[in-house]
Amino acid sequence: MLSVKDLKVSYGAIEAVKGISFDIKDGEIVALIGANGAGKTTTLHAISRLLDIKSGTIMLDEKEISKMAPEKIVSVGLAQVPEGRRIFASQTVFENLKLGAYLRKDTVNIENDIKHCYELFPILEARKTQLAGTLSGGEQQMLAIARALMAKPKVLLLDEPSMGLSPLLVKEIFSIIKEINKSGTSILLVEQNAKMALSIADRAYVLETGKIVLSGTGEELINSDEIRKAYLGG
Amino acid sequence: MANIKDKIKNIYKKKNSGVMSYTIVIGLYLVMEILMKTGNLTNLIKSLLVPCVCYIIVAVALNLCVGLSGELSLGHAGFMSIGAFTSVVVSGTLEEVITNDILRLVIAVIAAALVASIIGYLVSIPVLKLEGDYLAIVTLAFGQIIKSIIGNIYLGIDEKGFQFSFIEDTTKISENGKMLISGPTGATGISRISTFTAAVVLCIIALIIVYHLINSKDGRAIMAARDNRIASLSVGINVTRTKTLAFVMSVMLAGAAGAIYGLNYSSISPAKFDFNQSILILVYVVLGGLGNINGTIIAATLLYILPEMLRSLADYRMLIYALILIVIMLVTNNDKLKNRINELLRRKKKHE
Numbered sequence: 251m252l253s254v255k256d257l258k259v260s261y262g263a264i265e266a267v268k269g270i271s272f273d274i275k276d277g278e279i280v281a282l283i284g285a286n287g288a289g290k291t292t293t294l295h296a297i298s299r300l301l302d303i304k305s306g307t308i309m310l311d312e313k314e315i316s317k318m319a320p321e322k323i324v325s326v327g328l329a330q331v332p333e334g335r336r337i338f339a340s341q342t343v344f345e346n347l348k349l350g351a352y353l354r355k356d357t358v359n360i361e362n363d364i365k366h367c368y369e370l371f372p373i374l375e376a377r378k379t380q381l382a383g384t385l386s387g388g389e390q391q392m393l394a395i396a397r398a399l400m401a402k403p404k405v406l407l408l409d410e411p412s413m414g415l416s417p418l419l420v421k422e423i424f425s426i427i428k429e430i431n432k433s434g435t436s437i438l439l440v441e442q443n444a445k446m447a448l449s450i451a452d453r454a455y456v457l458e459t460g461k462i463v464l465s466g467t468g469e470e471l472i473n474s475d476e477i478r479k480a481y482l483g484g
Numbered sequence: 485m486a487n488i489k490d491k492i493k494n495i496y497k498k499k500n501s502g503v504m505s506y507t508i509v510i511g512l513y514l515v516m517e518i519l520m521k522t523g524n525l526t527n528l529i530k531s532l533l534v535p536c537v538c539y540i541i542v543a544v545a546l547n548l549c550v551g552l553s554g555e556l557s558l559g560h561a562g563f564m565s566i567g568a569f570t571s572v573v574v575s576g577t578l579e580e581v582i583t584n585d586i587l588r589l590v591i592a593v594i595a596a597a598l599v600a601s602i603i604g605y606l607v608s609i610p611v612l613k614l615e616g617d618y619l620a621i622v623t624l625a626f627g628q629i630i631k632s633i634i635g636n637i638y639l640g641i642d643e644k645g646f647q648f649s650f651i652e653d654t655t656k657i658s659e660n661g662k663m664l665i666s667g668p669t670g671a672t673g674i675s676r677i678s679t680f681t682a683a684v685v686l687c688i689i690a691l692i693i694v695y696h697l698i699n700s701k702d703g704r705a706i707m708a709a710r711d712n713r714i715a716s717l718s719v720g721i722n723v724t725r726t727k728t729l730a731f732v733m734s735v736m737l738a739g740a741a742g743a744i745y746g747l748n749y750s751s752i753s754p755a756k757f758d759f760n761q762s763i764l765i766l767v768y769v770v771l772g773g774l775g776n777i778n779g780t781i782i783a784a785t786l787l788y789i790l791p792e793m794l795r796s797l798a799d800y801r802m803l804i805y806a807l808i809l810i811v812i813m814l815v816t817n818n819d820k821l822k823n824r825i826n827e828l829l830r831r832k833k834k835h836e
Contacts, residue, residue: 298718300714300717319722320717321720321721321723323720324720330718331718332718336712336714336715336718337712338707338708340710340711341707341708341711345704348704349704349705349708350719352705352720352721394715397715397719401719
């Protein structure tokens, strides 16, 4: 479905991602894990075209997307939930969700999909007329995910969904991610919280200073000694 | 009866419907018209009506750019200037061909809006692709440049057609012809075809356009791009396009208002539309509240009339004006005071 080949991204003279390749198959959850500065978010931004790539190709269903304009990426079926809960603070929850469907032409179904989002995140229905900026951190993260779903993506890109949330909320968010995946959306998950990410991922790649150093199924990695030492605290 | 009252209440309560704005403008219009018909208006006030409405329109337009789209423009007086001189040229040229004043005014306003929006679009191309306050810098320079350019244009018309020269006046207009723009002096001998009614009609049209935009999908996209650039890109909003849309709409309305403004005087000079003028319009917007159209209308009205009312104070006029501005700033930005007022209002409600 989504395949990245030999991707290199640099900020000026500094190469942040040094030629990585990975792929996501239909219906999979794939996690990219690694420490701060490993190049996870850079990779994600390159895929969603917020950053220009230096070399390499990114393909979505046989279609090269590495040179597309960032706002076009959504229309080919990739939706990103940006890091740090970037919601539209001065608009209501409902308006935020509607903006998620900004590019969709099938306007008749939008109301239905908003209802579906409310089923997934009941708290958003309770808050639908509230300004998004007044939501709590967890609610904002849910809104950001729901908004991305409104674009009906084939692949959902999640950037650090656990950041700044309480362990209880992280659990809830991850179980919802799993649920979204079950309904047919492939997911690329970028996480520092390696334990949570590996527990739901079908496959995972470990990034270290811009290179993939390890890959395998979620289960394999969670049981590997290297990972345990480096990321899971013994 | 109660039913109708509820209905009216609902209309007012609906967010961004604009009914309040239309009510204010039409209300002001009716009051002024009645005062004028009954002969209760001094000549001073009468002469202020058209420019005041023009400034309301430009302020509302600027709010579209600064408040809604979050891009600071410091050159809206420049776009007013373009509108004013375009309309003077168009109206002056068509004077013999179209004798109907209203028709000529409409054509001049449309031409002014078109020219202003085209120039605004060209100005916005290099800057709106960038993040940051580049639009402010460019429009600041633009206002000065347009003032100098118009101040050096000599344009006349006679039976042989247009004659144009730049910097030095080399036009030789025959006795049957006339100068449309003569350099730093600007335009003279303008036939004053603007009316208060025309200004108010344009104001209503401007409000309809602005509210339509605010409530449309494009309007939500403009606000989204202001709130968060990355999130906007992530839902597929073309940030450059929406910002350009807001800016071009804004300068288009400024140009149209400039047309009504220019055709209200028998002569206008390009120096009238200087940097101070742009800042003055920005003051209306900031004091009225960013993104708050009703506030902008009220602030523009009061702050335009106020310095004129203070004329009797002669030298102290601008001092008092500045003091009033400072007091308003302090009061509207004082959270403690706001809380106090809110509490008082709440108490009053409880008593009811």
